[in-house]
Amino acid sequence: MLQIYCEKSQLQDGHIVLDVGCGWGSLILCISHKYNNCKIMGIWNSATPKTHIEEQCE
DSSP: OHHHHHHHTTOOTTOEEEEETOTTOHHHHHHHHHOTTOEEEEEOSOHHHHHHHHHHHO
């Protein structure tokens, strides 16, 4: 489903993505694996998911 979101939004490598309310970062992680040159910023209101997402991105 996440890949379908990327396709429907016509996401391309090098785009800048803002994910508001990103939860546990599923879309952020999906984009970062397929589109290496995208710059992605996630906004959420809890520290626990932030730590999880940062660990997964490393």
